[in-house]
Amino acid sequence: xxxxxxxxxxxxxxxxxxxxxxxxxxxxxxxxxxxxxxxxxxxxxxxxxxxxxxxxxxxxxxxxxxxxxxxxxxxxxxxxxxxxxxxxxxxxxxxxxxxxxxxxxxxxxxxxxxxxxxxxxxxxxxxxxxxxxxxxxxxxxxxxxxxxxxxxxxxxxxxxxxxxxxxxxxxxxxxxxxxxxxxxxxxxxxxxxxxxxxxxxxxxxxxxxxxxxxxxxxxxxxxxxxxxxxxxxxxxxxxxxxxxxxxxxxxxxxxxxxxxxxxxxxxxxxxxxxxxxxxxxxxxxxxxxxxxxxxxxxxxxxxxxxxxxxxxxxxxxxxxxxxxxxxxxxxxxxxxxxxxxxxxxxxxxxxxxxxxxxxxxxxxxxxxxxxxxxxxxxxxxxxxxxxx
Numbered sequence: 001x002x003x004x005x006x007x008x009x010x011x012x013x014x015x016x017x018x019x020x021x022x023x024x025x026x027x028x029x030x031x032x033x034x035x036x037x038x039x040x041x042x043x044x045x046x047x048x049x050x051x052x053x054x055x056x057x058x059x060x061x062x063x064x065x066x067x068x069x070x071x072x073x074x075x076x077x078x079x080x081x082x083x084x085x086x087x088x089x090x091x092x093x094x095x096x097x098x099x100x101x102x103x104x105x106x107x108x109x110x111x112x113x114x115x116x117x118x119x120x121x122x123x124x125x126x127x128x129x130x131x132x133x134x135x136x137x138x139x140x141x142x143x144x145x146x147x148x149x150x151x152x153x154x155x156x157x158x159x160x161x162x163x164x165x166x167x168x169x170x171x172x173x174x175x176x177x178x179x180x181x182x183x184x185x186x187x188x189x190x191x192x193x194x195x196x197x198x199x200x201x202x203x204x205x206x207x208x209x210x211x212x213x214x215x216x217x218x219x220x221x222x223x224x225x226x227x228x229x230x231x232x233x234x235x236x237x238x239x240x241x242x243x244x245x246x247x248x249x250x251x252x253x254x255x256x257x258x259x260x261x262x263x264x265x266x267x268x269x270x271x272x273x274x275x276x277x278x279x280x281x282x283x284x285x286x287x288x289x290x291x292x293x294x295x296x297x298x299x300x301x302x303x304x305x306x307x308x309x310x311x312x313x314x315x316x317x318x319x320x321x322x323x324x325x326x327x328x329x330x331x332x333x334x335x336x337x338x339x340x341x342x343x344x345x346x347x348x349x350x351x352x353x354x355x356x357x358x359x360x361x362x363x364x365x366x367x368x369x370x371x372x373x374x375x376x377x378x379x380x381x382x383x384x385x386x387x388x
Contacts (some may be wrong), residue, residue, distance in 0.1 A: 001178050001243045002188040003328050004234050018047050019227070029056040031109045034099035035331065036078075036087070037071045041331070049082055057084045059110060061103040086110075094308075096320045097335050100179045101304050105297065112293045132294045135287070136301065143276075143283040150278055150350045151265070151306075152313040159261040160253065161201040167217040168269045172296045174203050174218065179330030181353025184316040185324040187370050189258075191242035197370075198256050203245040204264075211244035218311050267299075274299060318343075324372040327364060336360055336374050338363035349385055 006011060023029065029048035033041040039059075051109040058077055060067070064087050067074040078085045088110055090102040109129070117125040137287055165173050179187040181199070189203070190196040208214035215223050226235035233239045244252075253262060266277040273287035274295065285302070287295050311317065316324040321342065327333045337356045344351060359377050367373060 001174075001240075002191075003182055004231070005328055006330075007235075008038050008040040009330050011039045011046075012041045013231075014044035015047040016228075017106060018044055018051065021224075023048065023051050024136075025052050027052045028054045030111055031056060031058045032060075032111065033058075034061050034103035034107065036062045036067045037074045038331070042073050042077055045077055045083060049080075049306065055082055055084050056197075057086065059086050059107055060087060061088050061090055061099070061106065063087060063089050075246075080287060094320065095317060095322055097322050097325065098183055098308070100183060101308070105300055105304070108300065109293075109297055112297070116291070116293055128291070128294065132297060135294065135298060136291055137166060138283070141302065141305065144302065144309070146281050147265075147276065147278055148281075148306055148309045148313065150281060152310045153312075154261075154263055155200050155314060157261075159263065160198065160257060162204040162250070162253075162262055162264050163201055164204045164206060164264050164266045165268060166205060166207060167220070168265055169274065169296070169299060170203065170205065170218045172299050172303065173267060176307055177201055177203060177298070180283065180307055180311065181328040182328055183322060183324075184311045185326045185370055185372055189243055189245075191239065192244055192252070193238070193242040198253060201252065201265075202249060204247075204249055205245055206247045206250075208246040210246050210248065211241040214244065214246040215240065323374045326369060327360065327373050333357070333360060336377075339374045340377050340381075343374070344381055347382060347385075351381065 031041045031045045045056050045058050088106045090106050093101050113125055163173050180186050187197050189199050204212045225237040225240050244387045268275050272284050274285040276283045327336045340356050363377055
């Protein structure tokens with residue numbers, strides 16, 4: 001919903017979560033990290049070795065030789081014979097660094113097929129993957145163009161959007177809409193306990209009467225939260241339920257936004273497949289022969305494509321560079337520095353990594369979360385250079 005700053009940089013948090021969940025002898029941990037170097041995921045993987053004799057799986061999307069050469073903590077896991085390490089390298093992302101696209105998709109597919117087809121003959125798993133590929137090959141994605149144009153036009157006009165759905169597809173829609181915030185420096189979903197400005201869009205479960213019911217419908221179980229004093233209430237039940245996407249959301253958002261227009265992008269299941277509706281736009285994606293996992297993977301591919309194109313029309317990246325990413329952890333700070341370096345070199349300006357890093361940390365102290373750190377630092381350096 002909103003990334004907890006620096007949480008993924010602390011291995012001890014992962015270790016503590018495993019213990020509190022009751023992970024023990026005979027349990028299996030499947031760890032996923034798109035880059036293969038996330039300290040939190042590595043901490044969980046190594047803790048699992050100490051708690052269970054079943055070798056944990058460690059899945060990631062970078063080549064072994066690159067990780068082992070550059071990242072000591074990754075090398076430690078990959079070269080450990082007691083850990084089942086599997087590289088699912090898919091090459092560079094379509095939008096550089098945007099791992100919500102190919103990387104998270106291949107991880108979701110790999111884990112999903114392995115778990116759902118675990119008791120089936122291997123041939124059935126292969127058939128499932130082939131039927132998904134075949135469905136994608138047959139798909140005409142051209143229908144997205146009008147939806148992309150409409151949604152980006154709403155945002156330009158300072159209007160808002162409800163992504164209206166239900167438990168059938170809610171988790172994939174939630175994932176796409178919330179991942180936009182750190183990827184493109186958008187305002188995240190606002191919490192009813194805070195005083196944040198409203199996000200451009202919000203998930204909506206109209207059939208749920210309150211936040212608790214909405215979360216149980218989404219997850220198919222009660223939420224599990226962290227009541228840890230040292231991290232405040234950023235991951236507590238109170239905080240979670242403050243992200244209320246139940247039917248109560250409509251009236252609350254209208255009062256928050258001064259009755260600004262809110263459009264409804266409805267995504268629901270029908271007998272034929274997945275139906276997309278937005279104002280006068282209506283398209284049904286036929287999914288005959290696909291199981292629930294395959295449908296979600298197809299929906300994820302379409303939503304990732306759709307939201308990336310919406311952000312492109314709003315100028316939230318340049319070429320294939322994520323110039324509007326939010327530097328919310330060490331990995332993204334490093335990425336921001338490298339993007340700034342690339343943009344400056346294009347203008348003939350060469351600064352050291354350390355100099356750019358210092359400027360980033362200075363700027364991060366005062367920059368609003370819906371502004372681009374990469375472009376702000378780059379423009380500041382260019383302005384200084386022009387004066388000189």
